[in-house]
Amino acid sequence: MTDESVNDKPNNEEGEHSASAIFVELMRQAAAKAALKPSSSAAEPSADDAEPQPKAASDGGAREPSLEPAEEAHQIRRVRPRLVLRRPQPGSMAGGFFGTLSVVILSTALVATLLMFFVNPEFLNPAVVQGLQLERDEIIAGIAAAQPTPVQTPQWLRRIGIISGHRGRGQRLDYDPGAVCYDEYKRVVLTEESINYAVATRVVNNLEALNFTVDMLDEFDPRLVDYRADALVSIHANSCIDFGELVTGFIVSKSDARPDTGNDVFLRECIALNYAANIPLQRSYNETEDMINNHAWRKIHPLTPGVILEMGFMLADKEVLTSQHDLLAHAITMGILCYIENAGYSAGLAQSGRRSGDYLVPLLATPTPIFGR
Ligand SMILES: [Zn+2]
Numbered sequence: 001m002t003d004e005s006v007n008d009k010p011n012n013e014e015g016e017h018s019a020s021a022i023f024v025e026l027m028r029q030a031a032a033k034a035a036l037k038p039s040s041s042a043a044e045p046s047a048d049d050a051e052p053q054p055k056a057a058s059d060g061g062a063r064e065p066s067l068e069p070a071e072e073a074h075q076i077r078r079v080r081p082r083l084v085l086r087r088p089q090p091g092s093m094a095g096g097f098f099g100t101l102s103v104v105i106l107s108t109a110l111v112a113t114l115l116m117f118f119v120n121p122e123f124l125n126p127a128v129v130q131g132l133q134l135e136r137d138e139i140i141a142g143i144a145a146a147q148p149t150p151v152q153t154p155q156w157l158r159r160i161g162i163i164s165g166h167r168g169r170g171q172r173l174d175y176d177p178g179a180v181c182y183d184e185y186k187r188v189v190l191t192e193e194s195i196n197y198a199v200a201t202r203v204v205n206n207l208e209a210l211n212f213t214v215d216m217l218d219e220f221d222p223r224l225v226d227y228r229a230d231a232l233v234s235i236h237a238n239s240c241i242d243f244g245e246l247v248t249g250f251i252v253s254k255s256d257a258r259p260d261t262g263n264d265v266f267l268r269e270c271i272a273l274n275y276a277a278n279i280p281l282q283r284s285y286n287e288t289e290d291m292i293n294n295h296a297w298r299k300i301h302p303l304t305p306g307v308i309l310e311m312g313f314m315l316a317d318k319e320v321l322t323s324q325h326d327l328l329a330h331a332i333t334m335g336i337l338c339y340i341e342n343a344g345y346s347a348g349l350a351q352s353g354r355r356s357g358d359y360l361v362p363l364l365a366t367p368t369p370i371f372g373r
Pocket of ligand 1 (some may be wrong): 165178236237
């Protein structure tokens with residue numbers, strides 16, 4: 001009667017039984033059946049105490065299929081005391097000691113650190129306070145007296161873009177071919193593209209020889225989109241049209257959308273000053289829409305300083321444009337170095353910031369500092 005009521009309870013109460021409920025149920029069934037059988041009941045109580053005995057008992061009693069749950073519960077009972085009453089190993093005792101010790105030390109250090117926040121400095125040893133203040137004062141004095149490090153920034157971290165004007169046109173007729181000079185028979189004798197390329201390759205070579213990272217870019221180079229560099233210079237030559245009067249000189253122009261102070265202006269003035277110092281041409285300010293609103297200015301990253309240089313007019317200034325490629329490239333290289341090595345310094349410091357010594361620096365404040373200086 002009692003075991004029936006026990007059997008019914010879990011079945012009726014829940015559809016699913018937890019593992020522990022099943023275990024308890026099996027235990028109860030085993031206990032009830034052991035009580036009915038006097039032969040096995042004598043062996044079973046001793047099963048908990050010693051290990052070899054239950055083996056014999058189970059071998060004798062558990063062969064019958066009707067006693068299977070009893071055997072199962074029996075085996076679980078045999079395993080369980082071993083898990084619970086496992087004696088600590090001698091080695092694990094030492095480990096436990098050091099483990100406890102380390103936990104105590106760590107928590108003491110943590111609590112001491114936390115309590116330091118609430119300690120009034122007056123309670124500290126005055127010598128310690130004085131020592132800490134001296135250290136702090138020395139650090140502040142060290143920062144104030146810091147001198148610029150003599151180690152230069154590695155040049156290959158500086159990226160410079162050079163656009164060879166009108167290059168990369170290929171067979172595409174929608175590209176502007178640039179200025180062209182004709183002879184009396186309307187044959188093309190000189191192209192702007194060829195002058196630009198002759199100079200641009202030389203500028204690239206000069207800068208690469210100084211270990212800069214240089215990008216040689218086509219007029220409509222896909223890399224211009226969001227292009228990031230320390231400086232971008234687009235190299236062009238001006239019209240070969242006969243205007244009926246002497247039209248000569250070079251023009252340097254920045255994007256009209258860029259501010260009138262800052263890196264774009266400093267780059268423009270560096271190029272102009274050094275170009276004028278090396279090339280026997282006057283500076284002209286006849287900036288055209290194609291210069292101040294050049295397609296490149298709409299593509300490059302807003303923080304990439306960019307200028308376009310019209311090296312001279314292909315009619316009046318033909319001599320220098322066709323025979324002085326090395327000199328033209330040198331003048332442009334000096335302008336770029338002027339910018340790269342001095343941008344970010346104020347006007348006064350720009351002079352002392354000269355490193356190559358072969359270029360001129362315009363007396364122009366550059367209020368926008370370059371990050372990383
Ligand atoms: Zn051009």
